[in-house]
Amino acid sequence: MTWCQARYCWEYFIRKEDRWQASGLFLRFIRMGLNSGLHAIHQENGTCVSSSLQIPEIRIEGCKSYEMGFAIGMHFEAMIRSRLASDPHLSSTLLPFANTEQGQHLVKLLSKNNRECYPDYWDELRGLADGSGVPFLSILLLNFRKEIAAFLPDVKASQIVGEPSECSDILLCSEELAVMVHNEDGDVSLRDHVYFVHATLESGTTFFAFTCAGDLPSCCFGFNSHGVAFTLNAVQPAPEEVEPGGIGRNFVSRDLLQSTDINDALQRARVANLSTGHSYNIMDVNLRKIFNVETASRGRSSVREINREPFYHANMYQHLEAVKQITHESSVHRGKRVSELPKSSLKEILRVLGDDSNQEFPVYMQGPQLYTLCTAIFDMNQRSLAVLTGNPSSMSVLRSIVMAPMEV
Known part of the structure; x- marks a missing residue:
């Protein structure tokens, strides 16, 4: 019995006995006993999961890939x-497409190539589906939604599903x-469907990742015990730029959590056979x-080192040339507004990211459709991550953690 298994909560073991049997773990628990695991749980106030106000957090240690996914899913x-039920595109667009001949072929191709490239992360997804008891296909479609969007036969649906989530970054x-x-x-439907994953892998690497329910950690932001941190900005290449069945962005960002240093991270981000594009900070x-x-796609990438000149990135390519992309009014308007404001101090940067003066295309979003879930500050001088709620200019800290040496 691994340490990861010992940390599963007893209440779930009792309530989901059938699922334990299905996963092949139940008999292992019976044979090995749970006393040591329960003792460790009681040492942590009787639970294997802690809460950081509105965003819950799960801590996992010594996990194999499937087991980690299973624990998170459970x-x-x-x-x-709830996220599967409330997602605006899953039941209306993605699942019907996945049941067509074209959709089945695309999902099969995506599955084959990503499973072969990242077998461990594929096992995490399987564990996530088994632990939560939801169809594996639904989990796959959540994680491949951007890779599928360009191939939807309905052009309007393709543009809507493929539209990038509206993230903003300022780097200095x-x-x-x-x-x-x-x-x-x-999307506003994500407001109550996010959590932190704080995991120590069998390799000894520890990572901390803000994660959307049902996704691999993390299509949002995270860091690891090697001192590598990242945030992400979605972009939307034109449909003709997307390769069917290529490597998915969620698998690439999950792989970034394994990076040992910046050079390793840059190599992991620039995958030759990507399906679609992305921006990594x-x-x-x-x-x-x-x-x-x-x-x-097709092995194209561009790397820009950040210096003392503040750099803003929203949801359009800025320095990778010769990639056709869909222009988004929101990114254009946000970029214009950000360029008008000072960004030389942290206080000024937070004020910029909290700007909502353009009611139609604000930097800080509060609905009705798009919503700023939180703001993350990765500070190299402090070697820390602070997660803020509400308007970032108010500096309301929800969670803070030391990055290197990593706080455990």
Whole structure:
């Protein structure tokens, strides 16, 4: 019995006995006993999960890939099921398409290529589905939604499903201030469907990731015990730029959590056979460097090192050339507004990311459809991550954690 298994909550073991049997873990628990696991749980106030105000957090240690996914799925079963039910595109568009001949072929191709490239993360997804008791196909479609969107036969649906989540980042790296500050924006349906995953892998690497329910950790932001941190900005290449069945972005960002340093992270981000594109903001607190990386299919990428000139990224390519993309009014308007405001101090940066002066296309979003879920401050001078709620200019800290050496 691994340490990860010992940390599962006894209440779930009792309530979901059938699922334990189905997963092949139940008999292992009976044979090995749970006394040591329960003792460890009681040492942590009787639970294997802690809460950080509105965003719950799960801590996992010594896990194999499937087991970690299973533990997350089991604990957040209600949240994952709720997200599947409330997702604006899953039941109306993605599932019907997946039941067509074209959709089945595309999902099969995506599955084959991503499973072969990232077998461990594929096992995490299987565990997530088994632990939460939801159909594996639904979990796959959540994680492949952007890779599928370009191939939807309905052009309007394709544009809507493929539209990037509206995230904003301001990056700056000088002697006085070295930060990545990130607004995590998304559909309003995600408001109550996010959690933190704080995991120590069998390799010894520990990571902390803000995660949307049902997704691999993390399509949002995270960092690991090697001092590598990242945030993400979605982009939307034109449909003709998307390769069917290529590597999915959620698998790439999950792989970033394994990075040992900035060079390793840059290599992991620039996958040759990507399906679609993405933008990565990557920090190495040990080497004190920040980069923005823009990627696209067919092995195209561009790397920009950040210096003392503040750099803003929303949801359009800025320095990767010769990639056709869909222009989004929101990104254009946000970029214009950000360029008008000072960004030389953390206070100024937070004020910019909290700006809502443009009611139609604000930087800080409060609905009705798009919502700023939280703001993350990765600070290299402080070697810390702070997660803020509400308007970032108010500096309301929800969760803070030391990055390197990592707080456990």
